[in-house]
Amino acid sequence: MPRVPKPAEIWTEPHAVSRLRSSRLARSVKPFLARGGIQGERCTGCRLVPTHCICALRPDVFTQAGVCLLMADIEPLKPSNTGWLIADVVKDTYAFGWARTEVDPALLTLLADPKWQPFVVFPGELVASERLVDTVQTQAARRPLFILLDATWPQARKMFRKSPYLDALPVLSLHPDQVSHYQLRRSRRDDHFCTSEVASLCLDLVGETLAAQNLQTYLQVYTHHYLQAKHQLPADLQSPAHQALRALASPLS
Numbered sequence: 460m461p462r463v464p465k466p467a468e469i470w471t472e473p474h475a476v477s478r479l480r481s482s483r484l485a486r487s488v489k490p491f492l493a494r495g496g497i498q499g500e501r502c503t504g505c506r507l508v509p510t511h512c513i514c515a516l517r518p519d520v521f522t523q524a525g526v527c528l529l530m531a532d533i534e535p536l537k538p539s540n541t542g543w544l545i546a547d548v549v550k551d552t553y554a555f556g557w558a559r560t561e562v563d564p565a566l567l568t569l570l571a572d573p574k575w576q577p578f579v580v581f582p583g584e585l586v587a588s589e590r591l592v593d594t595v596q597t598q599a600a601r602r603p604l605f606i607l608l609d610a611t612w613p614q615a616r617k618m619f620r621k622s623p624y625l626d627a628l629p630v631l632s633l634h635p636d637q638v639s640h641y642q643l644r645r646s647r648r649d650d651h652f653c654t655s656e657v658a659s660l661c662l663d664l665v666g667e668t669l670a671a672q673n674l675q676t677y678l679q680v681y682t683h684h685y686l687q688a689k690h691q692l693p694a695d696l697q698s699p700a701h702q703a704l705r706a707l708a709s710p711l712s
């Protein structure tokens with residue numbers, strides 16, 4: 460009988476985005492230098508400098524839904540990438556590097572797995588109406604799998620157009636009524652959410668409110684630590700985001 464790992468062991472194993480980052484780094488000819496990023500030693504668990512590490516703050520929540528990240532080539536290397544945060548929170552997160560001319564067979568296997576009900580998450584205005592859905596009917600035997608294109612907006616459009624294995628899948632178009640709060644990488648489109656915010660909206664849509672709130676608040680905590688480190692200031696562990704994250708972990712206290 461296979462040994463069931465204890466939760467602590469699960470968390471110490473690198474997740475899918477971490478593994479993708481490692482394999483991408485191994486293929487790099489020259490070191491990746493993040494623009495305006497923090498220099499020096501980084502925690503391998505959260506990518507922040509050790510003084511601003513958030514590993515101990517990582518939420519531990521259950522989700523029925525899974526996430527499949529298709530990441531543009533350089534995306535796993537960016538310190539501001541938020542797909543990493545999704546993998547921290549949603550235990551069934553898969554991550555694949557995207558290339559126009561090839562596809563990882565493991566991605567095709569995942570998309571064909573009957574235990575998953577896959578949806579491509581993409582803005583509806585660019586998609587044929589017969590493919591569009593704006594709600595997810597959860598099925599007992601099939602768990603929702605949200606496919607997120609983790610890339611800049613022009614890259615995401617190209618990925619959507621040039622991935623024939625996505626063509627048969629329904630497209631979930633989100634109608635957010637709030638603009639992005641993400642401060643690290645502002646998009647010129649102010650309705651363009653960062654990837655972890657998109658994942659939060661998807662979780663919310665299928666009724667996984669606690670997980671959605673955890674992911675959204677964890678993004679705020681990450682953003683705070685990142686910006687404080689960048690400006691060489693200490694992280695404020697009593698910030699509103701920290702307090703909200705603690706309240707989510709123990710709602711009765």
Ligand SMILES: [Zn+2]
Pocket residue numbers: 502503504505506507512513514515
């Ligand atoms: Zn850390």
